Amino acid sequence: MEDTAIKVEGVSKIFKLPHEKNTSVKSALINFHKRDRSYEMQKALQDISFEVKKGEFFGIVGRNGSGKSTLLKLLAGIYTPTSGAIQVNGSLTPFIELGVGFNTELTGRENVFLNGALLGFNRKDMHKMYKDIVGFAELEKFMDQKLKNYSSGMQVRLAFSIAIRAKSDILLIDEVLAVGDTAFQAKCSEYFRDIKNSRQTVVLVTHDMKAVNKYCNRALVLDNGQIQMIGDPKQATEIYDEINRFSLLEEPEKLMASEDYVESGAKVIKVTVREASSKEERKFFKYGEYIDISIKYRLSQDIKDAIIDIGLRYGKEGQYYFYSTTKYWKIKVGGKKGSIITLNCRLKNIFNAGRFHLVTSMFSPKRGGQLFTMNRRAAKLEMGEPPLSGVVVPDHKINVVTEGNKHDS
Amino acid sequence: MFLRVFSKKNRALLAELVRTDFKLRYQGSALGYAWSLLRPLLLFVILYIVFVKFLKLGNGVPHYPVYLLLGIILWNFFIEMTTQSLTSIVGRGDLIRKIRIPRWIIILSNSISALINLFLNLIVVVFFLLINHVDLLKTSLWLPLILFEVYILALGLSLFLSAAFVKYRDIQYIWEVILQAGFYLTPILYPLARITNLTFQKLLMLNPMAQAIQDARYSSITHQTTTIYGLFEGGWYKFIPFMIVAVIFITGLAYFRKESKYFAENI
Numbered sequence: 001m002e003d004t005a006i007k008v009e010g011v012s013k014i015f016k017l018p019h020e021k022n023t024s025v026k027s028a029l030i031n032f033h034k035r036d037r038s039y040e041m042q043k044a045l046q047d048i049s050f051e052v053k054k055g056e057f058f059g060i061v062g063r064n065g066s067g068k069s070t071l072l073k074l075l076a077g078i079y080t081p082t083s084g085a086i087q088v089n090g091s092l093t094p095f096i097e098l099g100v101g102f103n104t105e106l107t108g109r110e111n112v113f114l115n116g117a118l119l120g121f122n123r124k125d126m127h128k129m130y131k132d133i134v135g136f137a138e139l140e141k142f143m144d145q146k147l148k149n150y151s152s153g154m155q156v157r158l159a160f161s162i163a164i165r166a167k168s169d170i171l172l173i174d175e176v177l178a179v180g181d182t183a184f185q186a187k188c189s190e191y192f193r194d195i196k197n198s199r200q201t202v203v204l205v206t207h208d209m210k211a212v213n214k215y216c217n218r219a220l221v222l223d224n225g226q227i228q229m230i231g232d233p234k235q236a237t238e239i240y241d242e243i244n245r246f247s248l249l250e251e252p253e254k255l256m257a258s259e260d261y262v263e264s265g266a267k268v269i270k271v272t273v274r275e276a277s278s279k280e281e282r283k284f285f286k287y288g289e290y291i292d293i294s295i296k297y298r299l300s301q302d303i304k305d306a307i308i309d310i311g312l313r314y315g316k317e318g319q320y321y322f323y324s325t326t327k328y329w330k331i332k333v334g335g336k337k338g339s340i341i342t343l344n345c346r347l348k349n350i351f352n353a354g355r356f357h358l359v360t361s362m363f364s365p366k367r368g369g370q371l372f373t374m375n376r377r378a379a380k381l382e383m384g385e386p387p388l389s390g391v392v393v394p395d396h397k398i399n400v401v402t403e404g405n406k407h408d409s
Numbered sequence: 410m411f412l413r414v415f416s417k418k419n420r421a422l423l424a425e426l427v428r429t430d431f432k433l434r435y436q437g438s439a440l441g442y443a444w445s446l447l448r449p450l451l452l453f454v455i456l457y458i459v460f461v462k463f464l465k466l467g468n469g470v471p472h473y474p475v476y477l478l479l480g481i482i483l484w485n486f487f488i489e490m491t492t493q494s495l496t497s498i499v500g501r502g503d504l505i506r507k508i509r510i511p512r513w514i515i516i517l518s519n520s521i522s523a524l525i526n527l528f529l530n531l532i533v534v535v536f537f538l539l540i541n542h543v544d545l546l547k548t549s550l551w552l553p554l555i556l557f558e559v560y561i562l563a564l565g566l567s568l569f570l571s572a573a574f575v576k577y578r579d580i581q582y583i584w585e586v587i588l589q590a591g592f593y594l595t596p597i598l599y600p601l602a603r604i605t606n607l608t609f610q611k612l613l614m615l616n617p618m619a620q621a622i623q624d625a626r627y628s629s630i631t632h633q634t635t636t637i638y639g640l641f642e643g644g645w646y647k648f649i650p651f652m653i654v655a656v657i658f659i660t661g662l663a664y665f666r667k668e669s670k671y672f673a674e675n676i
Contacts, residue, residue, distance in 0.1 A: 015674060073673065076508075076509050077509045078505070078506065078507070078508075078509055078673045079673055079674060080670040080671065092509075094507075094508060094509060096507045096508070097507050100503065100504060100507045100508050101503070101504050101508075103429065103433070105433055105436055106429065106432065106433070110429070110432065113425060114425050114426075114429055116425075117421050117422045117424075117425035117426070118422065118425075118504070118508055118510065120418045120421075120422075121421065122417060122418075122420075122421035123421065123424075123425075
């Protein structure tokens with residue numbers, strides 16, 4: 001126990017998400033006697049146990065929605081676990097966001113003292129550190145100006161400069177280092193190296209595997225609220241990559257070009273691609289396998305009549321190897337605002353090897369009608385090498401008949 | 410437990426939150442902090458003109474304007490503290506969701522801001538006491554205890570209301586209505602003696618705010634004030650307001666402690 005900094009035992013966290021939130025007394029009274037109030041129980045974390053040793057740089061990695069931020073908030077004592085126990089030895093400072101509590105109506109100087117107090121420093125400590133903080137942030141000239149006149153970069157610099165003064169036994173860091181320009185990033189990595197060398201206990205939550213490999217002694221991989229593994233960062237990287245490979249729900253590409261993406265009236269909310277016989281989500285398909293594609297659209301307005309199309313393009317800008325529409329199948333598409341439409345499509349992989357992009361759109365059948373949504377990067381598929389060459393290898397049979405004189409053998 | 414509550418860290422944070430609150434309060438106004446004293450002064454002028462010159466409500470009560478002012482100041486303190494606390498947990502959601510600070514510190518910092526304001530207002534009351542040549546009463550020594558009672562009542566309600574507001578947003582409007590009703594059910598503007606039915610008088614005085622305001626007036630302005638002790642004479646009923654305060658405080662604290670674990674996810 002002596003050398004343990006954090007001990008997590010069998011922790012689960014379930015969020016109760018009411019379908020219709022009872023935020024008024026009236027609805028609470030009306031629904032009071034109804035025992036069947038509809039809740040969605042969202043299991044954010046299930047049966048998590050691990051230990052962080054003193055002096056360890058511990059990484060927690062996982063994709064968006066894997067539960068890593070929930071875990072961090074539980075460790076920080078912001079959330080209370082539904083079951084299980086968390087034991088923390090020593091003082092702990094969480095950095096979930098830089099500059100928490102910054103008030104734009106106050107001057108830079110006043111904000112330094114306020115933010116310092118939130119990190120556990122009193123005025124005396126802050127007076128001693130004030131010069132260093134301002135110097136490190138390179139904001140000497142601006143300290144008596146109101147924070148609202150700072151650029152966002154200046155605010156981040158000031159916040160970071162205060163944050164690194166925190167002297168706790170344990171630091172909990174969320175992906176705060178993912179902000180700022182290159183020069184600022186350099187300062188961040190310098191700080192990380194320093195705390196690593198000083199044998200400070202750190203828990204870093206991130207999806208940046210480079211940072212994990214660079215700084216962490218050990219790492220925990222989280223997926224769907226469960227621990228996939230705990231151990232060596234290298235091994236963690238492999239497992240993490242594996243998880244990513246099999247997840248077809250693509251991370252939203254932030255800088256998706258506008259010609260690739262339209263959203264006006266409807267939106268693609270989920271794309272899943274499975275192998276038909278095993279039902280497993282996949283990205284790679286061998287020749288001849290059946291692919292089940294399922295796309296969910298949410299309507300943000302009433303749509304009476306629409307056509308959905310779906311296609312596979314070779315490469316980003318390449319040719320359509322496959323294209324089909326609901327019109328061809330004589331399916332009527334439409335719904336009220338808020339409804340969710342799921343399109344299922346099964347097709348056989350007859351394509352040549354290579355990377356394909358799943359493209360889909362929803363549009364009005366009228367001539368020159370409205371484009372409700374379009375997504376040219378709905379998913380990426382990787383096809384395996386077919387036994388023959390050619391752009392596609394369709395189902396075919398070869399039959400040879402020879403008439404006339406046969407060679408006698 | 411108590412030591413941990415008032416650890417060095419928490420005290421520093423509390424001081425900083427109160428300081429920030431005061432800096433922001435009169436932000437951008439030309440007179441700034443002077444408003445803290447100007448507001449009760451101007452209030453006094455209004456009360457004097459309306460109630461002493463026009464309505465002549467206070468005939469028979471010595472030093473009626475100051476008597477009125479003290480009542481209103483105590484009531485305003487009660488309103489300020491409870492209404493500001495009510496929204497404070499939700500209002501500070503950014504802190505609660507992102508760092509680990511004791512949740513009660515937010516309520517406490519609010520209550521201290523309100524207390525500071527109350528003391529500034531009381532300075533104005535003292536000033537008028539002196540101008541009016543009111544004899545300093547020995548019973549004034551009781552005043553801190555009476556203020557303490559009001560503070561504990563307001564704190565208990567603040568804890569309860571702020572925690573309930575996280576879940577039920579209607580609380581804000583309900584509380585507004587209750588305060589309105591409370592204002593007329595408490596002898597703030599009218600002297601209690603104006604109510605001729607003795608039973609009603611007694612019922613009104615069971616309200617802790619009525620009891621406290623009358624006690625404050627009795628102890629520091631004039632002994633001609635009707636108090637609960639005079640009304641009930643020997644009966645144990647006179648302790649009901651204190652019991653109400655105790656029950657509200659304990660309930661508020663318990664509810665807040667239970668709910669505060671889930672503030673971060675419910676806000």
